Amino acid sequence: MFIHWFPGHMTKAIRAMRKDMAIVNSVIYVIDSRAPKACINPTFDEIIGNKPRLYVLNKADLVPKEELDKWLAYFKEQPNSGCIWANSTKNTNSAVFINALKTLNEEKIVRFKNRGVKKTIRAMVIGVPNCGKSTLINSLIAKKKTITGNRPGVTRSMQWVSIDQYIDLVDTPGTLYPDFSDQEKATYLAMIGSINDDILDITELAAETIKYLCDNNYKEAFKLRYNLQEIRENSLDNLTAIAKQKGFLLKGGQYDLERASKAVVNDFRKQAFGKIILEKI
Numbered sequence: 001m002f003i004h005w006f007p008g009h010m011t012k013a014i015r016a017m018r019k020d021m022a023i024v025n026s027v028i029y030v031i032d033s034r035a036p037k038a039c040i041n042p043t044f045d046e047i048i049g050n051k052p053r054l055y056v057l058n059k060a061d062l063v064p065k066e067e068l069d070k071w072l073a074y075f076k077e078q079p080n081s082g083c084i085w086a087n088s089t090k091n092t093n094s095a096v097f098i099n100a101l102k103t104l105n106e107e108k109i110v111r112f113k114n115r116g117v118k119k120t121i122r123a124m125v126i127g128v129p130n131c132g133k134s135t136l137i138n139s140l141i142a143k144k145k146t147i148t149g150n151r152p153g154v155t156r157s158m159q160w161v162s163i164d165q166y167i168d169l170v171d172t173p174g175t176l177y178p179d180f181s182d183q184e185k186a187t188y189l190a191m192i193g194s195i196n197d198d199i200l201d202i203t204e205l206a207a208e209t210i211k212y213l214c215d216n217n218y219k220e221a222f223k224l225r226y227n228l229q230e231i232r233e234n235s236l237d238n239l240t241a242i243a244k245q246k247g248f249l250l251k252g253g254q255y256d257l258e259r260a261s262k263a264v265v266n267d268f269r270k271q272a273f274g275k276i277i278l279e280k281i
């Protein structure tokens, strides 16, 4: 399966992000903690230039704490950057966020203070689709100002939101790489729900998910979930066994492998096999 998703709205979004980058002081770089490397989009680097970045390891509740800590340390070491973690579905600790953003912009704040002005910090919130950008913003203001949803491509235009008197954030549509040469990253993004399922071969994605689980110590969790006696070499055999266990049948009586595939992909996204980080450091 070759994965590539870069619809027209992303080209438009990148153009708008480039334009508005001129008027922001810094960038909130939201990352899905389950696949931190895949969430680093080379196009973003080019758009951001040397503006300070606050990396937010979002969906931190979905990964093992010790792995999260390693990534936190890694991103904190990046030049001109800060890093915090967040679970945006619970109220994010907005004080931690605001402090981190202020620390990143300290020099500017002091400069303005010396001139007797309190300047608003403007930051652009960017990230791959579905990583939780809009949810993070809502959690910071404890209001539903931006539209969110559990599928990629929910936010379609830039939206400014005031976090407090001195901080304005702009939400952006999630964007992917125009050139998907690294198919491992593309597969991980598909697994975490960053790529539109409609363009994916769900059976192949399920096969990749099963392979990942079996190669990475989640074999028992996988067997347990579907009550399987053994894992077969061929992924179609595994999907057939799952369909059999779950009673997924087509009209003609054959096993419904597509339904079994969807079950595996959705179970992975719902943490049915435990807390999993796809990319370790």
Ligand SMILES: Nc1nc2c(ncn2[C@@H]2O[C@H](COP(=O)(O)OP(=O)(O)OP(=O)(O)O)[C@@H](O)[C@H]2O)c(=O)[nH]1
Residues within 6 Å of the ligand: 058, 059, 060, 061, 062, 086, 087, 088, 089, 090, 127, 128, 129, 130, 131, 132, 133, 134, 135, 136, 147, 148, 149, 150, 151, 152, 153, 154, 155, 156, 172, 173, 174, 175
């Ligand atoms: N478990 C968990 N789920 C989260 C977290 N943050 C967001 N979500 C969920 O992730 C899904 C996507 O959230 P959005 O805020 O719409 O993501 P987005 O990055 O704005 O997506 P696009 O606008 O499509 O680019 C929603 O179902 C959220 O509830 C988090 O920290 N933990």
Ligand SMILES: [Mg+2]
Residues within 6 Å of the ligand: 133, 134, 135, 147, 148, 154, 155, 172, 173, 174
């Ligand atoms: Mg959004």
